[in-house]
Amino acid sequence: xxxxxxxxxxxxxxxxxxxxxxxxxxxxxxxxxxxxxxxxxxxxxxxxxxxxxxxxxxxxxxxxxxxxxxxxxxxxxxxxxxxxxxxxxxxxxxxxxxxxxxxxxxxxxxxxxxxxxxxxxxxxxxxxxxxxxxxxxxxxxxxxxxxxxxxxxxxxxxxxxxxxxxxxxxxxxxxxxxxxxxxxxxxxxxxxxxxxxxxxxxxxxxxxxxxxxxxxxxxxxxxxxxxxxxxxxxxxxxxxxxxxxxxxxxxxxxxxxxxxxxxxxxxxxxxxxxxxxxxxxxxxxxxxxxxxxxxxxxxxxxxxxxxxxxxxxxxxxxxxxxxxxxxxxxxxxxxxxxxxxxxxxxxxxxxxxxxxxxxxxxxxxxxxxxxxxxxxxxxxxxxxxxxxxxxxxxxxxxxxxx
Numbered sequence: 001x002x003x004x005x006x007x008x009x010x011x012x013x014x015x016x017x018x019x020x021x022x023x024x025x026x027x028x029x030x031x032x033x034x035x036x037x038x039x040x041x042x043x044x045x046x047x048x049x050x051x052x053x054x055x056x057x058x059x060x061x062x063x064x065x066x067x068x069x070x071x072x073x074x075x076x077x078x079x080x081x082x083x084x085x086x087x088x089x090x091x092x093x094x095x096x097x098x099x100x101x102x103x104x105x106x107x108x109x110x111x112x113x114x115x116x117x118x119x120x121x122x123x124x125x126x127x128x129x130x131x132x133x134x135x136x137x138x139x140x141x142x143x144x145x146x147x148x149x150x151x152x153x154x155x156x157x158x159x160x161x162x163x164x165x166x167x168x169x170x171x172x173x174x175x176x177x178x179x180x181x182x183x184x185x186x187x188x189x190x191x192x193x194x195x196x197x198x199x200x201x202x203x204x205x206x207x208x209x210x211x212x213x214x215x216x217x218x219x220x221x222x223x224x225x226x227x228x229x230x231x232x233x234x235x236x237x238x239x240x241x242x243x244x245x246x247x248x249x250x251x252x253x254x255x256x257x258x259x260x261x262x263x264x265x266x267x268x269x270x271x272x273x274x275x276x277x278x279x280x281x282x283x284x285x286x287x288x289x290x291x292x293x294x295x296x297x298x299x300x301x302x303x304x305x306x307x308x309x310x311x312x313x314x315x316x317x318x319x320x321x322x323x324x325x326x327x328x329x330x331x332x333x334x335x336x337x338x339x340x341x342x343x344x345x346x347x348x349x350x351x352x353x354x355x356x357x358x359x360x361x362x363x364x365x366x367x368x369x370x371x372x373x374x375x376x377x378x379x380x381x382x383x384x385x386x387x388x389x390x391x392x393x394x395x396x397x398x399x400x401x402x
Contacts, residue, residue, distance in 0.1 A: 004196050005399060007165040008222040008251075010275035011351040012401035016065045018072070019056060019396060020157045022048045022385075024123035028152035037154050037179055041387040048384035052157065055358070055380050055395065062352040062378070067399065069159055070118045073186045076194035083114055086189055090121055093182050094150055101149050104130050121182075124152030155180050158390045159397040160270070161232075163187035163206075164214030166225060167250040171204035171241065176211035176232040203244055212237035215268030215394055218275060222251050224319045228269025229259040242296040243303055256319055258312070259292040265343055270393050272347055276375050277355040279322045282366065284342040285329045288312065295319075328373050330366045337365045344382070345391025352378075358392040360385075 022045060029042045056066045077083045087109050091102050108130055109117050120129075127133065127147055135141050155161070162183035163172045170191050175181045184206040191200045204212070216228035225245060227238045235257070242255040258269055266272050272284040293308040293315050308315045317325045330346040331338025341347075346363035349370075359367050361379035370377050380392070 003168055003400075005165050005168050005170060005200050007219055007398050007401050008167055009401060010218055010220060011277055011354045013354075014059075014062070014064050014350075014352045014398055014401055016067060016400040017059060017396050017398050018067050018069055018159050019052075019059075020069045020159050021052055021056075022157045023119060025152040025154045025156065028124045028126070028148070029154055030147075037152070038177060039154060039388060043384040043387045045384075051381050051383070051385045052395070055385075055392065058358055058378050058380055059352065059396075062356070062358075064352060069156070069186060069190075070115070070122070072194055072197070073118055073190050074114045076189050076192075076198075077114060077118075079193075082189070082193050083117070084110065086185070087117075089185055090182065093185065101130070101133065104133070105149055118186075121150070122153045122156055124148050125150035151179065153180075153183060155388065156183055157385075158215075158388065158394045160215050160390075160394045161213045161268075163191075163397070164217050165398060166203060166217070166219055166245060167222070167252065169201035169203040169250065171212075171214075171217070172202065172206035173204075173213045174206055174208040174211050174237065175213060176234075181206075201249070203250075204241055208237060208240065210234040210237035210240065212241060213268060214397065215270045215390075218269060218273075220256070220275065220316070221320055223253040224256065225252055225254075226256040226258055226269065226316075226319075229257055230269060231262045231264065231267045233268070235259075239296070239303065239305075246296070246298045246303075253297065254319060255296040256315065257294040257296060259294070260287055261290050264389075267389070268394075270348055271345070271390075272342065274347055274349045274351075274393055276328070276349055276351055276357050276370065279317075279320065279324070280326045280328060280355070280373060280375065281316065282328045282330055282347045282349060282370065283312075284347050285331075285338055286335070286342075326373060328366075328369055328375075330363075332365055332369050334365070341366050344386050345389070345394070348391030348393045349377075350392035350396050360391055362386065 026045045077086050172187050211234050213232045216233040218226040229235050238257050245252045272287045295306045297304050313327050331341045341363040346366040349357040349359045351357050356376040358378045360382040367377045
């Protein structure tokens with residue numbers, strides 16, 4: 001690997017990947033605040049970690065180097081001045097949940113060694129962590145029942161979303177929900193200060209006003225990127241990113257904007273469609289009647305947007321320069337199986353090589369159909385991980401593919 005970042009396809013042999021092992025942030029989920037944290041249920045941490053460790057082991061057995069996000073960020077902010085600046089930036093983005101306690105939270109974090117500080121940022125800071133505090137402001141009396149000074153970040157184990165790689169560059173996401181915005185701060189420091197990654201080309205800033213998240217971005221080939229217009233990604237952001245991506249620096253010639261229904265169960269493009277081989281995709285059949293596709297290219301430096309009247313499979317085949325692509329339906333012919341398995345991330349597979357994927361074992365109908373189509377499927381358990389509504393692709397960020 002002569003470069004720390006190289007992602008020019010969805011299915012090239014995966015060599016290095018970024019994960020986050022779930023931590024105490026899951027145990028700071030509370031039923032009355034689940035919707036605020038974008039969860040429907042509370043995973044059991046012990047089993048969630050066991051499942052995630054099996055995911056990491058499966059990756060290693062496939063020849064993939066597994067890196068952990070907080071380990072890399074710890075290396076990036078090891079210098080005291082960088083650590084202090086991260087704390088300042090973090091404090092500035094906490095918002096009203098601090099309740100006038102900025103200085104106390106700042107001191108609490110700065111006193112911790114870097115690894116523990118990062119873990120505390122992710123798990124959240126409970127009011128009890130800072131001892132008994134005398135109310136100062138009116139809001140302290142009114143909202144005293146809220147147990148956190150800093151909200152937890154339980155979605156961080158979905159490392160696909162806060163930033164994503166295209167070609168040799170990185171795009172920092174503009175998250176659709178404020179509760180996830182702080183996740184991208186780790187990416188900013190990783191790609192600004194880490195000795196290995198600090199010179200990575202930045203293709204998109206986390207401060208962009210329109211939302212875009214990594215789960216909506218599929219690097220189909222060295223020349224084509226698909227981006228979902230979804231519940232989490234705004235068409236303004238897609239157009240702006242296409243303007244930056246298409247050109248000689250990246251080698252990207254075309255962006256396919258794929259407009260999908262805007263619902264919780266279809267929050268990102270990769271929750272309804274992933275690439276499993278050079279000419280094969282798994283897809284949730286229920287979206288097909290509603291999908292609209294647009295081709296974005298450049299002509300004389302200006303962006304050209306062309307609505308596509310052909311079926312999605314035909315558009316993908318043309319983009320990939322193959323005769324046809326196989327669309328493998330999640331759940332097969334059964335609408336019941338399709339709905340159940342899509343909800344449990346049956347279409348959210350992670351390719352470790354062409355025609356070889358990692359998938360959740362619970363989606364046995366879809367996994368069987370993948371195998372019938374010549375795809376090798378490595379199954380992992382997900383009784384707890386699935387509660388967060390994301391599968392193997394959501395839980396991983398490729399850093400380098402062949």
